[in-house]
Amino acid sequence: EDQVTQSPEALRLQEGESSSLNCSYTVSGLRGLFWYRQDPGKGPEFLFTLYSAGEEKEKERLKATLTKKESFLHITAPKPEDSATYLCAVGRSGGSNYKLTFGKGTLLTVNP
Amino acid sequence: GAVVSQHPSRVICKSGTSVKIECRSLDFQATTMFWYRQFPKQSLMLMATSNEGSKATYEQGVEKDKFLINHASLTLSTLTVTSAHPEDSSFYICSARKWDNRHTEAFFGQGTRLTVV
Numbered sequence: 124e125d126q127v128t129q130s131p132e133a134l135r136l137q138e139g140e141s142s143s144l145n146c147s148y149t150v151s152g153l154r155g156l157f158w159y160r161q162d163p164g165k166g167p168e169f170l171f172t173l174y175s176a177g178e179e180k181e182k183e184r185l186k187a188t189l190t191k192k193e194s195f196l197h198i199t200a201p202k203p204e205d206s207a208t209y210l211c212a213v214g215r216s217g218g219s220n221y222k223l224t225f226g227k228g229t230l231l232t233v234n235p
Numbered sequence: 236g237a238v239v240s241q242h243p244s245r246v247i248c249k250s251g252t253s254v255k256i257e258c259r260s261l262d263f264q265a266t267t268m269f270w271y272r273q274f275p276k277q278s279l280m281l282m283a284t285s286n287e288g289s290k291a292t293y294e295q296g297v298e299k300d301k302f303l304i305n306h307a308s309l310t311l312s313t314l315t316v317t318s319a320h321p322e323d324s325s326f327y328i329c330s331a332r333k334w335d336n337r338h339t340e341a342f343f344g345q346g347t348r349l350t351v352v
Contacts, residue, residue: 226278
């Protein structure tokens with residue numbers, strides 16, 4: 124069974140204090156590791172997809188990396204508007220049975 | 236990123252009535268759409284996978300007759316909660332799969348907050 128574990132569950136940072144979120148996973152036939160941002164009462168907003176170990180992607184203050192067992196979302200010099208729940212998901216191969224399995228998320232709070 | 240529109244964003248209905256939620260991919264064709272349910276402070280739980288032109292595939296424990304899914308076109312899937320009860324109150328989110336013959340990505344709608352009174 125696919126498993127996705129995110130840590131920490133919650134993280135409080137001061138504005139400008141860089142940190143990383145972790146996503147550990149076990150899946151057979153990985154077809155993408157996804158990061159999403161979710162604001163309260165909203166649907167997840169797509170951030171990144173990583174497909175192979177060693178791959179990295181960046182967007183503004185965010186950088187996602189991937190190994191064979193985990194992914195990190197690095198946040199550099201965060202701002203209060205980066206406060207949100209960050210979700211990690213893995214896609215599993217299976218043709219028409221393709222599906223995503225989500226972790227429980229990390230609630231990030233950035234204080235001014 | 237691609238745009239997925241979900242409607243309505245909020246709905247309140249009486250117990251015993253049915254509610255329909257629409258999910259549209261606005262700028263791409265989606266042969267596969269997904270329906271999730273999310274409880275407060277919990278992650279997304281996949282309810283069913285909706286394939287255009289065929290029957291939806293439901294996850295274990297999800298009642299097919301209660302959560303009717305129709306994916307009649309490449310840009311529209313609907314979820315109908317039939318004979319709704321207060322325990323069906325939740326946040327429902329749809330997702331559409333965008334496939335380019337090599338990579339696949341999933342984009343989400345805004346979600347629908349269903350309250351059954």
